[in-house]
Amino acid sequence: MAGIGDFSAKGLDGREVPLADFAGKVLLVVNTASKCGFTPQYEGLEALHRKLAPRGFAVLGFPCNQFGGQEPGDEAAIGAFCSTKYDVSFPMFSKVEVNGAGAHPLWRWLKGERPGVLGTEGIKWNFTKFLVNRQGEVVERFAPTAKPADLEGKVAALL
Incomplete structure (x- = not known):
């Protein structure tokens, strides 16, 4: 059975990052965008990350x-943008596709592990979130409307 540590992705600097580097951590994996109505969630994501x-x-x-777009x-x-507008310190990766034939393998796996409403796998919008436990397993999927602060209890329960 695959786990998140079986994947890698390019960082914003173009360097390939093995997700095994995050082994033993609880993770919140999020597809982000700079010009979205949910973009202010960067602030909450950063606060959760720092805390x-x-x-x-x-x-x-x-x-x-x-x-x-x-x-x-x-x-x-x-x-x-992430640095100057939201002082983001959590790891950011290169732009990926999350749906379709060009979807990054990590995102194909995440969607397969935790389908959305009525079993649909497709990501519906930016800021969809996947919670991954310390064993590298996806335990929950959250809609873009889920505020990072509202997820703190679920994250803390896995720590």
């Missing part, structure tokens, strides 16, 4: 431009 990182938690951000920038622009 719980010392206990073994990390947010992993995956920019995606598949929903309304809301992540048009390149990696440098994404990094600058």
Whole structure:
């Protein structure tokens, strides 16, 4: 059975990052965008990351431009936006596709592990979130409307 540690993804710097680097941590994997109505969730994601990182938690951000073209920038622009606007310190990765034939293998796996409403696998919009336990297993999927602060209890229960 696959786990999140079996995958890798490119960081914003273009370097391949084995997700095994996060072994033993509780993770919140999120598809992000800089020009979305949910973009202010970066603030909550960062607050959650800073508060719980010392206990073994990390947010992993995956920019995606598949929903309304809301992540048009390149990696440098994404990094600058996240840093200057939201002071993001959690790991951000290169832009990925989360749906369709070009979907990143990690996102194909996440969707298969925790389908959405009525068993649909497709990601419906930016800021869909997947909670992964310390064993690398997906335990829950959250809609874009789920506020990061509202997830703190579920994250803390896994720490």
